[in-house]
Amino acid sequence: MYPILKEDLEKQESILQQTYEDALAFLAKRSEQKVEPGFPGAPASALPAEGLGAEKVQDFFRKHYLPWVPASSGSRYFGYVIGGVTPAALAGDWYTSLIDQNAFGQPGSLDRQIEQEALQFVRDLLGLPGSFQGAFVSGATTSAFVALTCARQWAAAQKGHSASEEGLYGLPRPDIASGLTHGANYKAASMAGFGRNIHALPLLPGREAVDIQALKDYLASRDQSRPLIYIANIGTANSGDIDDLNAIAELKERYGFWLHADGAFGGLMACVPEWQDRFRLLSSADSLTMDTHKWLNVPYDGAIVLTRHLHEQYQSFSNELTPGPLASENTVHHHLTPEGSRRLRALPAWFTMLAYGKAGYADICRRNVAMCRLYGEMIKNSDCFRLLNEVRSNVVAFTLNLSPEKITEDLIKEILGEVQKAGITYSNYVPYLNKPALRVCITNWMTEEADVIAAYRSMEESARQVISRRF
Numbered sequence: 001m002y003p004i005l006k007e008d009l010e011k012q013e014s015i016l017q018q019t020y021e022d023a024l025a026f027l028a029k030r031s032e033q034k035v036e037p038g039f040p041g042a043p044a045s046a047l048p049a050e051g052l053g054a055e056k057v058q059d060f061f062r063k064h065y066l067p068w069v070p071a072s073s074g075s076r077y078f079g080y081v082i083g084g085v086t087p088a089a090l091a092g093d094w095y096t097s098l099i100d101q102n103a104f105g106q107p108g109s110l111d112r113q114i115e116q117e118a119l120q121f122v123r124d125l126l127g128l129p130g131s132f133q134g135a136f137v138s139g140a141t142t143s144a145f146v147a148l149t150c151a152r153q154w155a156a157a158q159k160g161h162s163a164s165e166e167g168l169y170g171l172p173r174p175d176i177a178s179g180l181t182h183g184a185n186y187k188a189a190s191m192a193g194f195g196r197n198i199h200a201l202p203l204l205p206g207r208e209a210v211d212i213q214a215l216k217d218y219l220a221s222r223d224q225s226r227p228l229i230y231i232a233n234i235g236t237a238n239s240g241d242i243d244d245l246n247a248i249a250e251l252k253e254r255y256g257f258w259l260h261a262d263g264a265f266g267g268l269m270a271c272v273p274e275w276q277d278r279f280r281l282l283s284s285a286d287s288l289t290m291d292t293h294k295w296l297n298v299p300y301d302g303a304i305v306l307t308r309h310l311h312e313q314y315q316s317f318s319n320e321l322t323p324g325p326l327a328s329e330n331t332v333h334h335h336l337t338p339e340g341s342r343r344l345r346a347l348p349a350w351f352t353m354l355a356y357g358k359a360g361y362a363d364i365c366r367r368n369v370a371m372c373r374l375y376g377e378m379i380k381n382s383d384c385f386r387l388l389n390e391v392r393s394n395v396v397a398f399t400l401n402l403s404p405e406k407i408t409e410d411l412i413k414e415i416l417g418e419v420q421k422a423g424i425t426y427s428n429y430v431p432y433l434n435k436p437a438l439r440v441c442i443t444n445w446m447t448e449e450a451d452v453i454a455a456y457r458s459m460e461e462s463a464r465q466v467i468s469r470r471f
């Protein structure tokens with residue numbers, strides 16, 4: 001054995017002990033340190049001829065990298081859609097690396113049992129029947145890719161073809177339509193060979209949800225012989241708006257399109273009893289995406305793809321030279337995703353769902369939405385800002401209380417620069433209905449009122465500073 005590797009084997013306990021101590025120190029400081037400390041850079045490392053050994057690498061990492069980690073898993077990080085890490089999810093993630101299983105999903109294996117149970121927990125949370133099968137993948141983009149690839153197989157079958165056997169060349173392209181859908185779905189459409197042309201339907205006035213009347217008109221007027229893939233949005237990234245899923249599902253009954261529900265973050269809202277009516281017909285969807293690294297607060301990376309079309313999924317992603325005719329409940333998971341070898345991503349999700357259950361997740365969702373409403377109220381009561389959206393989920397979109405010509409992308413980004421310098425919170429610029437806006441998204445299991453108040457104050461102070469400097 002290479003001598004340094006042999007030494008590390010002997011020192012494994014102290015290497016892990018140091019990692020554990022670093023973890024505790026990191027978690028203890030997570031809420032105090034600057035949310036976005038900025039990375040000053042580190043001395044360039046070159047691959048050494050002889051290795052340094054794990055302890056020296058730990059020292060190097062601890063000195064030059066660890067202090068500069070943004071607290072994106074902390075309670076005041078309100079940028080993008082970034083979930084935190086629950087204690088149980090972190091433990092599950094450590095076990096995932098410890099046991100280092102290649103999650104093929106062979107019947108009778110431990111990894112299959114964990115993944116199947118975790119998928120059942122997701123179905124239970126979202127109120128979905130067992131006809132929704134699927135697998136864990138790396139993120140919502142990959143999940144959408146799987147879903148659209150299944151839809152591709154379905155669309156080709158309508159014309160008597162198999163896209164997975166023949167390819168797409170020579171096949172008529174199905175239509176793809178949506179309201180305001182995430183860039184990930186354009187990317188997925190491109191990867192699935194459709195090209196990025198997703199027909200964007202009109203939105204409700206002042207909102208990011210699709211106008212159902214416009215969808216009805218579109219469905220009635222289009223060439224019915226072309227298969228249609230429709231993407232419904234459960235939580236738009238700019239304002240967390242949610243399409244009227246029940247109305248869309250009813251239209252699916254009439255027009256027979258493939259319905260994909262992008263619930264990358266908003267899908268989890270279906271676990272809250274008092275919100276479930278909005279998701280009554282979610283079970284009519286053909287496929288569904290939900291990230292685990294967003295609202296489920298599982299560490300990166302992870303998502304689920306659920307479809308009611310296991311056969312199409314198997315045909316598209318089978319690793320076999322000649323896929324068998326039909327998928328069965330014993331089909332191994334690695335015949336269902338773009339990956340071959342795969343991390344047991346289901347394990348941290350299994351841990352956290354089992355640890356906190358339906359009530360725990362309903363509490364996280366309710367609390368995060370309540371915190372967004374609180375932020376929204378502070379915006380409404382301020383002479384500095386104007387609220388842009390009705391807070392329907394965990395996103396607040398707002399702008400400055402200035403005349404429209406003064407509100408530029410540049411100005412908003414300057415304010416966000418000040419917010420980052422202060423280091424108390426992190427928020428994003430978004431183009432909300434094509435106008436420059438600020439945005440806060442609360443997805444972290446730890447966020448409480450004091451975090452929201454501190455974050456809002458920092459935002460207001462930064463805005464006032466920049467406005468007085470500029471005007």
Ligand SMILES: Cc1ncc(COP(=O)(O)O)c(C=O)c1O
Pocket residue numbers: 080081138139140141142182184185235236237262263264265291303
């Ligand atoms: C609605 C929606 N769909 C898809 C995605 C892409 O997710 P991922 O980055 O996990 O691939 C996001 C990311 O924020 C999202 O908000």
